[in-house]
Amino acid sequence: xxxxxxxxxxxxxxxxxxxxxAGLFPGQTLADARALSPELAxxxxxxxxxxxxxxxxxxxxxxxxxxxxxxxLESGGAAGLWLDISGCAHLFGGEVAMLDDLTGxxxxxxxxxxxxxxxxxxxxxxxxxxxxxxxxxxxxxxxGKHPETLAHLPIAALRLPPETLDGLDRxxxxxxxxxAALPRAGLARRxxxxxxxxxxxxxxQIDEPISPRxxxxxxxxxxAFPEALGREEDIAAAVRNLAEALCNRLARAEHGxxxxxxxxYRVAGRVDTIEAGTSxxxxxxxxxxxxxxxxLDRLPEPPTSAPDPLSAAAEAMVETLTLAAIGTEPLHMTxxxxxxxxxxxxxRDPDALEQLVDRLSGRLGANNVRxxxxxxxYLPERVQTSTPALADKQPKTAANTPSDSPWKPALPRPPxxxxxxxxxxxxxxxxxxxxxxxxWHGHLHRITRAEGPERIAPEWWRTxxxxxGNTILDDDTRDYYRVEDEDGRRFWLYRNGLYDRHRNADDxxxxxxxxxxx
Amino acid sequence: xxxxxxxxxxxELQVTTNFTFLQGAAHPEELAAQAAxxxxxxxAVTDHNxxxxxxxxxxxxxxxxxxVIVGTRLNFADGTPSLLCLPTDLxxxxxxxxxxxxxxxxxxxxxxxxxATDLFSPDGIFARGAGQVLIAIAPENxxxxxxxxxxxxxxxxxxxxxxxxxxxYRGDDTRRLAQLADIAKTARIPLVATNDAHxxxxxxxxxxxVLTCIREHCTIDSAGHRLTLNAERHLKPAAEMARLFRDYP
Numbered sequence: 001x002x003x004x005x006x007x008x009x010x011x012x013x014x015x016x017x018x019x020x021x022a023g024l025f026p027g028q029t030l031a032d033a034r035a036l037s038p039e040l041a042x043x044x045x046x047x048x049x050x051x052x053x054x055x056x057x058x059x060x061x062x063x064x065x066x067x068x069x070x071x072x073l074e075s076g077g078a079a080g081l082w083l084d085i086s087g088c089a090h091l092f093g094g095e096v097a098m099l100d101d102l103t104g105x106x107x108x109x110x111x112x113x114x115x116x117x118x119x120x121x122x123x124x125x126x127x128x129x130x131x132x133x134x135x136x137x138x139x140x141x142x143x144g145k146h147p148e149t150l151a152h153l154p155i156a157a158l159r160l161p162p163e164t165l166d167g168l169d170r171x172x173x174x175x176x177x178x179x180a181a182l183p184r185a186g187l188a189r190r191x192x193x194x195x196x197x198x199x200x201x202x203x204x205q206i207d208e209p210i211s212p213r214x215x216x217x218x219x220x221x222x223x224a225f226p227e228a229l230g231r232e233e234d235i236a237a238a239v240r241n242l243a244e245a246l247c248n249r250l251a252r253a254e255h256g257x258x259x260x261x262x263x264x265y266r267v268a269g270r271v272d273t274i275e276a277g278t279s280x281x282x283x284x285x286x287x288x289x290x291x292x293x294x295x296l297d298r299l300p301e302p303p304t305s306a307p308d309p310l311s312a313a314a315e316a317m318v319e320t321l322t323l324a325a326i327g328t329e330p331l332h333m334t335x336x337x338x339x340x341x342x343x344x345x346x347x348r349d350p351d352a353l354e355q356l357v358d359r360l361s362g363r364l365g366a367n368n369v370r371x372x373x374x375x376x377x378y379l380p381e382r383v384q385t386s387t388p389a390l391a392d393k394q395p396k397t398a399a400n401t402p403s404d405s406p407w408k409p410a411l412p413r414p415p416x417x418x419x420x421x422x423x424x425x426x427x428x429x430x431x432x433x434x435x436x437x438x439x440w441h442g443h444l445h446r447i448t449r450a451e452g453p454e455r456i457a458p459e460w461w462r463t464x465x466x467x468x469g470n471t472i473l474d475d476d477t478r479d480y481y482r483v484e485d486e487d488g489r490r491f492w493l494y495r496n497g498l499y500d501r502h503r504n505a506d507d508x509x510x511x512x513x514x515x516x517x518x
Numbered sequence: 519x520x521x522x523x524x525x526x527x528x529x530e531l532q533v534t535t536n537f538t539f540l541q542g543a544a545h546p547e548e549l550a551a552q553a554a555x556x557x558x559x560x561x562a563v564t565d566h567n568x569x570x571x572x573x574x575x576x577x578x579x580x581x582x583x584x585x586v587i588v589g590t591r592l593n594f595a596d597g598t599p600s601l602l603c604l605p606t607d608l609x610x611x612x613x614x615x616x617x618x619x620x621x622x623x624x625x626x627x628x629x630x631x632x633x634a635t636d637l638f639s640p641d642g643i644f645a646r647g648a649g650q651v652l653i654a655i656a657p658e659n660x661x662x663x664x665x666x667x668x669x670x671x672x673x674x675x676x677x678x679x680x681x682x683x684x685x686x687y688r689g690d691d692t693r694r695l696a697q698l699a700d701i702a703k704t705a706r707i708p709l710v711a712t713n714d715a716h717x718x719x720x721x722x723x724x725x726x727x728v729l730t731c732i733r734e735h736c737t738i739d740s741a742g743h744r745l746t747l748n749a750e751r752h753l754k755p756a757a758e759m760a761r762l763f764r765d766y767p
Contacts, residue, residue, distance in 0.1 A: 376742020411688055454689030455748040460724050461738045477748065480689060 122202030126157035228317035256281025256331030414515030452481030490517035528756035537571030547578030610649030
């Protein structure tokens with residue numbers, strides 16, 4: 001029995017079967033309900049938790065069909081689940097057998113199920129909620145005779161909002177036949193187009209697609225076990241079989257997987273999902289298996305409500321497995337070299353590095369294995385960054401011409417850049433001539449040749465805080481000079497700040513050494 | 519109209535106002551007022567392929583007590599280097615407006631398509647006849663055909679022709695200016711100093727960068743090299759311009 005505050009009074013939002021028999025109903029105030037049955041057990045209503053549970057259940061139902069979606073409260077009445085089983089039912093021995101399987105499994109984990117099966121979404125909804133009360137399952141197979149079959153059902157079976165139902169009720173319309181008999185134009189004027197549309201949907205005159213919670217992957221394989229699997233080795237072997245089958249299919253289509261999703265459907269109605277990514281499209285079952293195994297081994301102990309370890313273990317048994325390649329890329333056939341596979345050939349295997357990266361990412365976490373990538377910035381210390389190794393190799397930066405390598409600097413940059421620029425004492429004519437000499441580490445360098453300035457303004461949009469890891473000292477406009485001293489050594493110096501625009505006259509801009517040109 | 523860097527007078531001839539949408543980051547009035555503060559006795563308004571900014575520029579200059587130089591920056595669709603066109607009399611002005619109308623009718627709304635043919639074709643009326651001052655804007659890296667383009671301008675067009683040089687602060691300005699001076703000398707056209715002003719004070723760079731992001735449909739973090747390197751595209755006092763271009767009087 002659930003209660004939630006509504007309009008100043010705490011009202012019941014859901015009641016159990018027993019409570020309903022005692023005369024309680026949703027919408028009743030809690031005070032009234034307590035008067036009727038003082039021994040009432042009341043819990044707070046948690047809509048977020050309800051939605052999450054419904055989503056989880058929808059995921060679980062993907063064992064039957066990829067087209068599973070929660071039907072929220074927006075359609076009026078209690079929430080539920082949609083399953084589009086077109087083309088799936090025969091896998092379970094027909095529609096009735098599938099429905100039995102579904103309700104049986106859900107009942108075993110403690111759900112009270114009311115299911116409806118029909119050839120239109122509207123009729124199924126109505127069947128599930130307003131079918132014969134004695135039965136948990138109602139099947140409507142009208143095949144074109146919807147108006148007659150549905151005629152006796154109450155109008156509430158049409159998924160209409162409460163206010164519309166109230167209005168129709170006041171007009172004395174009780175069941176679907178009454179409503180269907182009315183002229184459409186008048187109906188639409190009074191109640192909007194929704195009642196008419198719901199009628200058409202229930203009668204199968206207009207289509208109503210279900211949007212699934214997760215898009216159905218193209219590359220998806222499923223295996224169900226007559227007896228649930230408990231031992232890790234058995235599960236791993238089953239996953240391995242799936243991986244091989246998936247790789248065969250990928251090979252036939254010349255595709256390789258970039259992302260894999262393995263779902264373990266447990267007896268307790270819970271789904272564990274494992275995702276693994278590869279840095280390069282792959283269809284090597286050994287490799288994919290290694291990735292999945294890493295995570296399979298580390299799967300946390302499932303939370304359980306079972307009283308003893310034995311039934312907890314039973315709940316954690318796996319009934320069904322699905323393996324899907326949710327991201328794929330074209331991967332063409334490669335000719336296998338005659339020597340590949342020999343032990344001493346592994347270091348020349350072009351896939352070895354990628355496979356290592358994948359394994360490390362799987363073991364250490366995708367965010368902890370990173371690769372360097374180029375970033376467009378004028379500030380020399382900001383031109384490289386690191387991204388997770390499994391991320392797309394080319395992060396979307398500017399729309400450069402393809403020939404423009406992101407690593408190739410547009411302006412001259414020294415081959416060796418100091419991690420932190422070092423303070424030097426320099427003598428230079430104001431305001432922006434190159435220095436004539438500078439002292440670095442106690443050694444005086446007289447400058448014979450110089451070029452500059454290259455003026456680089458700070459990136460004003462970055463807050464100092466966010467940049468703390470990367471930035472050097474306080475940021476000001478920098479004037480960079482390429483200079484050569486009398487011994488022919490070339491340096492890259494900059495002055496932090498401009499003379500004419502400097503904030504503080506007592507604190508002249510400082511000079512820094514930032515790199516060497518060799 | 520030519521600018522002698524040693525004389526105390528300097529006039530910015532290459533000015534992009536906010537009438538060049540999403541490029542200029544200052545109102546013509548702001549630019550005129552700043553020019554007056556810096557002691558310039560005139561300011562040009564040369565928006566890209568449009569004359570729309572000159573009215574506000576004129577009013578602003580009047581308030582600030584300086585002259586406005588009416589003009590347009592002609593950007594060509596076929597890779598021809600951009601030109602500053604500064605008509606000096608009414609007929610030249612009407613020929614420029616006619617050219618812009620032709621270009622705009624060729625393209626969709628808010629765009630203007632011009633090509634080298636418009637400039638050089640013998641029956642094109644635009645640059646024929648006196649009164650037009652044309653200033654070629656040197657590209658960042660002048661290509662091999664840039665000198666011949668200048669010679670063609672000088673020989674075929676009856677306008678006064680100049681070459682504009684700008685300090686880009688990319689580190690190689692000394693070398694670049696020397697190269698441009700060389701080109702100008704070979705083509706026998708005078709060099710003028712400009713600063714390609716997009717805003718009146720350096721603090722407006724942030725706004726200019728934001729405009730770039732809007733124009734390019736990107737965020738400031740991903741804009742990268744499409745942003746400007748530094749904040750030098752503002753109006754500068756004559757003395758500073760004189761110092762920057764002291765090697766090229």
